[in-house]
Amino acid sequence: KAGVTQTPRYLIKTRGQQVTLSCSPISGHRSVSWYQQTPGQGLQFLFEYFSETQRNKGNFPGRFSGRQFSNSRSEMNVSTLELGDSALYLCASRPTSGSTDTQYFGPGTRLTVL
Amino acid sequence: KQEVTQIPAALSVPEGENLVLNCSFTDSAIYNLQWFRQDPGKGLTSLLLIQSSQREQTSGRLNASLDKSSGRSTLYIAASQPGDSATYLCAVASDQGGKLIFGQGTELSVKP
Numbered sequence: 001k002a003g004v005t006q007t008p009r010y011l012i013k014t015r016g017q018q019v020t021l022s023c024s025p026i027s028g029h030r031s032v033s034w035y036q037q038t039p040g041q042g043l044q045f046l047f048e049y050f051s052e053t054q055r056n057k058g059n060f061p062g063r064f065s066g067r068q069f070s071n072s073r074s075e076m077n078v079s080t081l082e083l084g085d086s087a088l089y090l091c092a093s094r095p096t097s098g099s100t101d102t103q104y105f106g107p108g109t110r111l112t113v114l
Numbered sequence: 115k116q117e118v119t120q121i122p123a124a125l126s127v128p129e130g131e132n133l134v135l136n137c138s139f140t141d142s143a144i145y146n147l148q149w150f151r152q153d154p155g156k157g158l159t160s161l162l163l164i165q166s167s168q169r170e171q172t173s174g175r176l177n178a179s180l181d182k183s184s185g186r187s188t189l190y191i192a193a194s195q196p197g198d199s200a201t202y203l204c205a206v207a208s209d210q211g212g213k214l215i216f217g218q219g220t221e222l223s224v225k226p
Binding site: 004031042043044045050055056058088090094102103104106108110 | 148150155156157158159160163203205211212213214215216217218219
């Protein structure tokens, strides 16, 4: 079974621009979560989608948004980029929304904001 | 508010040594706890998941324990190898949702 895939793997943007990142979960997985990883703050939860509905949201400004499609693929969007948005963005998938499910992470998208 | 702490932040050991990584959390009302491994510039690989009702889980040379009452988990690595060099992260799920609260990680270096 193919793992979680994320595109693009690397991205360079300038302040004020917007960016869209994509995540394809493992086949059959319906839950997708997004995390931001920075050297200073570590790994922080952004949001989770299940069956096209946002189920949980972390403490990030409204510039961070996401969505999930009927095939469970997910996208996250960051508008009006700031230097502090430079980070590794990871998505994770699991079969259901149950607490017993291991989360499987993708390789991440490295976003650099200049 | 759940907070997860990992000690030590970095650890360097000679090959073959047994070692213990520590993780503590402030709120004992958890659903599960997971240990992950992250290689430089890569995503996370799940190592072990312990349900809140369990005390330990084992996979190969890895053993993870959970003591909810004291808010602690340990990851024991037996007979360490250079290939074990990576950052180890523990993460707590406080409910059935997908939100994991991560510690800052322990960077492990195993010297040949």
